[in-house]
Amino acid sequence: MKQFLLPSIALFATHLAACACAADLPPALAELAAAADKEGALKLSWGTSSLGGAEGARRMEQAINERFGTKIRITYSPGPDLVQSGFQVATEAKAGRPASTDVLQGVHETLPALIRGKTLRPIDWKAYLPGRVQDGMVEAGGMAVRVATQPYGVTYNTQLIPEPPRTLSALLEPQFKSKILTTSFAGGFSLLAANDVWGPEKTLAYMKSFASQAEGLGRCSPAFAKIVSGEFPIFALDCGPQDGLELKAKGLPVDVLMPQDYVMWGYTYLTVPVNSQHPNAATLYSVFLLTDEGQSLLYDVWHRDLHLFPESKFAAFMNTALKTPGAKIVEGSASWIAERPEIEKTREAMVRLLRQSK
Numbered sequence: 255m256k257q258f259l260l261p262s263i264a265l266f267a268t269h270l271a272a273c274a275c276a277a278d279l280p281p282a283l284a285e286l287a288a289a290a291d292k293e294g295a296l297k298l299s300w301g302t303s304s305l306g307g308a309e310g311a312r313r314m315e316q317a318i319n320e321r322f323g324t325k326i327r328i329t330y331s332p333g334p335d336l337v338q339s340g341f342q343v344a345t346e347a348k349a350g351r352p353a354s355t356d357v358l359q360g361v362h363e364t365l366p367a368l369i370r371g372k373t374l375r376p377i378d379w380k381a382y383l384p385g386r387v388q389d390g391m392v393e394a395g396g397m398a399v400r401v402a403t404q405p406y407g408v409t410y411n412t413q414l415i416p417e418p419p420r421t422l423s424a425l426l427e428p429q430f431k432s433k434i435l436t437t438s439f440a441g442g443f444s445l446l447a448a449n450d451v452w453g454p455e456k457t458l459a460y461m462k463s464f465a466s467q468a469e470g471l472g473r474c475s476p477a478f479a480k481i482v483s484g485e486f487p488i489f490a491l492d493c494g495p496q497d498g499l500e501l502k503a504k505g506l507p508v509d510v511l512m513p514q515d516y517v518m519w520g521y522t523y524l525t526v527p528v529n530s531q532h533p534n535a536a537t538l539y540s541v542f543l544l545t546d547e548g549q550s551l552l553y554d555v556w557h558r559d560l561h562l563f564p565e566s567k568f569a570a571f572m573n574t575a576l577k578t579p580g581a582k583i584v585e586g587s588a589s590w591i592a593e594r595p596e597i598e599k600t601r602e603a604m605v606r607l608l609r610q611s612k
Contacts, residue, residue, distance in 0.1 A: 299333035306555025340364030360523030406442025435486035447600035
């Protein structure tokens with residue numbers, strides 16, 4: 255795979271030797287750390303709760319520099335939702351402009367197009383963490399690596415909705431009309447459009463009914479405040495349970511559930527755009543989040559990690575969901591979606607239905 259390390263690590267060798275963990279770094283990772291340190295900066299932009307927002311960026315900076323002996327300065331700025339961000343970076347790449355974020359979080363709504371457009375750098379992730387990063391965690395020839403599991407469920411206000419909708423069909427029941435907030439990009443609903451799940455026709459029929467049932471469209475991060483306030487007591491399908499679980503842990507009247515008829519999930523991926531201004535620092539940041547320390551910190555600031563790792567704290571939530579009796583299991587990985595072009599096409603029609611209904 256094409257690598258993009260900067261020319262020399264000679265000046266970095268003495269500094270790296272001072273790091274207590276330097277001797278444990280694989281050669282490829284030592285070279286990467288040297289190149290990242292020479293870049294000296296990393297620019298991140300995404301939603302305020304994603305990957306811990308500003309607080310997550312601050313803590314990642316400290317942990318990365320301590321682990322690798324680097325002096326990288328991370329600059330975080332709030333950005334658009336992950337779907338919009340993906341399209342924005344693709345537009346910037348086509349125009350020959352620097353990416354607005356050095357690390358792009360990949361989601362299934364945008365990854366297929368980014369991969370086809372070769373907007374992302376292919377990276378040999380296994381070379382940096384041999385024995386830890388497994389084949390199934392890396393997709394699209396190294397353009398994307400899984401960093402966190404993203405289930406699609408229902409977040410709700412327990413005071414206002416004591417009996418929540420526990421199936422996809424229950425979301426259409428009359429008592430929930432005008433009480434539902436959903437995303438403008440159809441969230442996990444688009445996975446239903448796969449021919450081996452519902453297929454486009456049944457999915458669009460459902461979405462037509464759901465669009466008239468849901469009252470509001472919103473972004474992931476701001477949605478949860480509306481659940482707490484009761485403005486919209488139901489968020490479905492949500493952007494993952496992490497925010498709801500955090501609010502519940504704080505004693506607020508919020509809970510989450512996975513539908514009992516369809517357990518659907520995808521992944522949050524880390525990718526490095528071809529027009530990243532600091533590609534080595536971006537790769538080092540991503541590699542760190544795949545380590546056991548990085549995954550622990552990720553869960554601490556985001557209540558999510560990758561359930562495929564043995565130390566995963568999020569695995570308990572996923573294991574419970576996967577044992578739901580009678581539920582159809584749908585793992586919407588980027589590769590799975592790329593093999594089902596009907597999903598992307600149907601999602602566009604679903605988005606139009608949602609927007610036209612509001």
